[in-house]
Amino acid sequence: MSLVLVQILNGLQYGLLLFLAASGLTLVFGILGVINLAHGSFYMLGAYLAVTLTAQFGDIFVALAVGIPLAFVFGAAIEWLFIRHLYKRDHLQQVLLTFALILVFKEVQQTLWGNHPLSIPTPSYLSSSISLTPDLGYPVYRFALMGICVALALAMMFVIQRTRVGRLIRAAESNPEMVEALGYDSRILYRMVFAAGVALAAAAGILAAPIESAYPGIGDRVLIISFVIVVIGGIGSIRGAFLGALLIGLADAFGKVFVPEFSSVLIYAVMALILVVRPSGLFGRA
Amino acid sequence: MINRRRLLILAGAAGASSIAAPFIRPSWAQANTLKIGLLLPSSGTYAPLGVAITRAMELYAKQQGGKLAGRDIVFVKVDDASEPAKATENTTKLISGEKVDVLVGTVHSGVAMAMAKMAREDGLPTLIPNAGVDAMTRGGCAPNIFRTSFGNGQVGDATGQAMLKAGIKRAVTVTWKYAAGEEMVAGFKKAFIAGGGEIVKDITLPFPDVEFQSILAEVGSLKPDAVYSFFAGGGALKFIKDYAGAKLNEKIQLWGPGFLTDGIEKAAGPAGDGVKTTLHYVESLDNPENKKFSQDFMAEYNVAPDVYAVQGWDAMQLLRIGLEAVGGDTKKRPEMFAAMRNASFDSPRGPFKLGTSHNPIQNFYLRELRGGENRLLGLAAERLAGDTTGCKMT
Numbered sequence: 001m002s003l004v005l006v007q008i009l010n011g012l013q014y015g016l017l018l019f020l021a022a023s024g025l026t027l028v029f030g031i032l033g034v035i036n037l038a039h040g041s042f043y044m045l046g047a048y049l050a051v052t053l054t055a056q057f058g059d060i061f062v063a064l065a066v067g068i069p070l071a072f073v074f075g076a077a078i079e080w081l082f083i084r085h086l087y088k089r090d091h092l093q094q095v096l097l098t099f100a101l102i103l104v105f106k107e108v109q110q111t112l113w114g115n116h117p118l119s120i121p122t123p124s125y126l127s128s129s130i131s132l133t134p135d136l137g138y139p140v141y142r143f144a145l146m147g148i149c150v151a152l153a154l155a156m157m158f159v160i161q162r163t164r165v166g167r168l169i170r171a172a173e174s175n176p177e178m179v180e181a182l183g184y185d186s187r188i189l190y191r192m193v194f195a196a197g198v199a200l201a202a203a204a205g206i207l208a209a210p211i212e213s214a215y216p217g218i219g220d221r222v223l224i225i226s227f228v229i230v231v232i233g234g235i236g237s238i239r240g241a242f243l244g245a246l247l248i249g250l251a252d253a254f255g256k257v258f259v260p261e262f263s264s265v266l267i268y269a270v271m272a273l274i275l276v277v278r279p280s281g282l283f284g285r286a
Numbered sequence: 287m288i289n290r291r292r293l294l295i296l297a298g299a300a301g302a303s304s305i306a307a308p309f310i311r312p313s314w315a316q317a318n319t320l321k322i323g324l325l326l327p328s329s330g331t332y333a334p335l336g337v338a339i340t341r342a343m344e345l346y347a348k349q350q351g352g353k354l355a356g357r358d359i360v361f362v363k364v365d366d367a368s369e370p371a372k373a374t375e376n377t378t379k380l381i382s383g384e385k386v387d388v389l390v391g392t393v394h395s396g397v398a399m400a401m402a403k404m405a406r407e408d409g410l411p412t413l414i415p416n417a418g419v420d421a422m423t424r425g426g427c428a429p430n431i432f433r434t435s436f437g438n439g440q441v442g443d444a445t446g447q448a449m450l451k452a453g454i455k456r457a458v459t460v461t462w463k464y465a466a467g468e469e470m471v472a473g474f475k476k477a478f479i480a481g482g483g484e485i486v487k488d489i490t491l492p493f494p495d496v497e498f499q500s501i502l503a504e505v506g507s508l509k510p511d512a513v514y515s516f517f518a519g520g521g522a523l524k525f526i527k528d529y530a531g532a533k534l535n536e537k538i539q540l541w542g543p544g545f546l547t548d549g550i551e552k553a554a555g556p557a558g559d560g561v562k563t564t565l566h567y568v569e570s571l572d573n574p575e576n577k578k579f580s581q582d583f584m585a586e587y588n589v590a591p592d593v594y595a596v597q598g599w600d601a602m603q604l605l606r607i608g609l610e611a612v613g614g615d616t617k618k619r620p621e622m623f624a625a626m627r628n629a630s631f632d633s634p635r636g637p638f639k640l641g642t643s644h645n646p647i648q649n650f651y652l653r654e655l656r657g658g659e660n661r662l663l664g665l666a667a668e669r670l671a672g673d674t675t676g677c678k679m680t
Contacts (some may be wrong), residue, residue: 003504117522117523138532213523214552253499
């Protein structure tokens with residue numbers, strides 16, 4: 001019984017972390033209509049940024065506070081240089097360009113940080129473990145991470161649903177011409193949304209770094225699973241991404257222990273099942 | 287503005303020149319020069335391993351005055367990038383294009399298998415300085431293929447013996463579901479069960495999944511004496527840290543092959559303290575060859591040698607013995623291979639000789655990670671031979 005409870009906790013914790021990574025992707029995909037394969041690379045850059053920034057400032061939360069604005073500016077620059085030329089083009093060209101970005105970022109990572117896995121220190125005040133059962137401890141940092149992810153999810157939903165910026169974003173998603181006609185520059189809006197997506201991916205990479213470490217290829221896995229979550233949740237839906245991420249987290253945690261033979265396909269089976277029932281995802285518009 | 291046709295012509299020209307390049311022979315390459323083809327990664331994840339092997343081989347050549355058995359040697363390098371899809375093409379460059387006299391490669395087992403297939407057909411002297419895939423010195427063995435590293439199952443075997451000696455009775459295995467992990471676990475289980483140990487459960491994760499929390503909870507509930515696990519690189523680092531984070535390291539010892547802690551000794555930090563591994567080399571081995579090798583390597587490259595460098599070094603030692611037996615004439619293959627098969631020499635890792643399937647019979651050492659370095663605890667298995675099941679030398 002205790003194993004089941006522990007797995008629920010594991011599933012929720014993994015799911016919340018996945019949400020953080022997938023939320024930026026669903027924003028960019030849903031609002032800009034751009035398939036951004038480089039999303040995993042921004043996650044990776046976040047993890048490596050955490051290496052450099054914690055070496056400089058010591059604490060992962062200071063690294064986060066410095067890293068998010070950096071990632072935002074970087075994201076805006078990438079949008080201005082490359083992504084803005086893709087809005088009117090088909091998905092194949094988007095895939096080609098963002099795939100090229102993956103290769104470039106990979107080389108940059110190898111040149112700057114090398115091939116060996118790097119460790120990022122957990123803040124000392126969060127580095128202990130709580131005993132869940134007599135045989136198993138749970139790192140305090142993981143609990144803290146869960147709290148941060150929930151707070152971020154609520155904040156995002158608040159911004160999108162209740163604020164003027166959120167209304168603009170939703171309006172631009174459904175009818176960009178009308179937003180322009182009302183006197184808003186949708187180019188700036190799009191740039192901000194893309195930059196926010198990059199900042200979210202980097203924030204996920206930074207926050208996960210103390211438990212994930214930083215190593216080559218860390219973004220690849222995140223990319224694929226993020227797409228699964230975006231599709232399950234419905235493209236562009238933050239709420240959908242949140243539920244989808246929790247679902248995948250739980251499926252993964254239980255699958256590994258109770259049906260290990262199928263654990264590698266289980267999350268895709270979940271995705272297929274949901275698409276059969278709701279072809280446009282949990283919260284997607286048909 | 288470049289139109290499509292012009293672009294195609296340019297692309298074609300670029301492609302043709304890169305294909306032609308290996309066939310252009312430098313005029314200084316004399317007939318007497320011995321060409322050693324190096325199929326090793328100098329880019330990609332395994333680049334550091336390829337570099338270590340190459341450096342040791344070049345150091346050996348330098349110390350021999352650039353000659354083996356009286357012939358000047360020249361290394362011809364091809365970067366295999368550890369990509370199996372390009373393995374055949376890259377091997378062809380060396381065998382047919384460069385017409386090398388000796389082939390050395392590689393790190394990645396998938397690339398090595400494709401390379402070995404061509405080497406078997408051609409019959410040229412071939413040395414493998416890393417790839418541990420079991421089939422290479424089992425069903426896939428050949429008279430012209432020699433391995434100077436290890437077999438995956440052999441490393442697992444050594445760990446199984448060491449765990450039994452440490453009084454461990456019940457073990458859980460945890461690894462990725464892919465060839466190297468499964469072969470090491472299979473070797474471990476065979477030795478561990480044969481010695482009276484009990485395997486409580488085999489846990490596998492899809493490669494390269496690194497979400498370990500749920501399986502750690504399971505390990506905790508199974509309460510074994512120890513866990514035998516194999517992961518590599520970032521996965522290994524995360525596993526060791528998560529294992530300590532779940533407080534499992536307080537009650538359940540973590541064991542594995544040396545590759546579990548390879549390259550992440552410092553990064554693991556306190557979480558790595560107490561992880562026990564076995565390998566055929568430890569930096570601190572106390573023998574004259576290792577002392578000299580470490581000093582020379584350090585003097586040349588300003589870094590300490592690792593197990594991969596030792597494997598490259600021994601490839602050169604073995605090659606030299608083969609060449610000297612035939613006066614440098616690589617056309618006298620049967621004589622050369624016989625000399626290599628029967629070779630016995632002192633390696634930095636300890637005494638080195640080959641088994642019947644051309645896999646090293648060697649010592650395995652028990653090491654414990656503590657304070658960011660692997661410390662030598664003693665012998666895990668002495669002069670351990672690899673499994674030769676299915677090997678027919680013809």
